[in-house]
Amino acid sequence: MVDDAQLAPPLQSFEDFAKLAQKNNPDVRVSSLSVRAAQYESSSARGGYLPTLTLDYIYGIDAPQFAVHGPDGIRNLGYSASATLNIPVWNWGA
Numbered sequence: 001m002v003d004d005a006q007l008a009p010p011l012q013s014f015e016d017f018a019k020l021a022q023k024n025n026p027d028v029r030v031s032s033l034s035v036r037a038a039q040y041e042s043s044s045a046r047g048g049y050l051p052t053l054t055l056d057y058i059y060g061i062d063a064p065q066f067a068v069h070g071p072d073g074i075r076n077l078g079y080s081a082s083a084t085l086n087i088p089v090w091n092w093g094a
Helices: 014-024 026-049
Strands: 052-061 077-086
Touching: 014 026
Parallel strands: none
Antiparallel strands: 052 077
């Protein structure tokens, strides 16, 4: 009497099986990438609950003519800076 379990080759691990399935089967590859995209989408949606800080700095000419000094001697070059802090208190279920 011969035990067939001893003659059969050992099974591969599940990780190896999953890698081969993703490599050889396009449906499995698409579904695993869809799961990964959904995970990225949920983590980016959770980022909407965090406060954001925006800094803007602008330097340039603010005049009708392109010159460093205007006809009356006023300097046309200028700069401005602004900062915005957005604290999400209520997102209306978005």
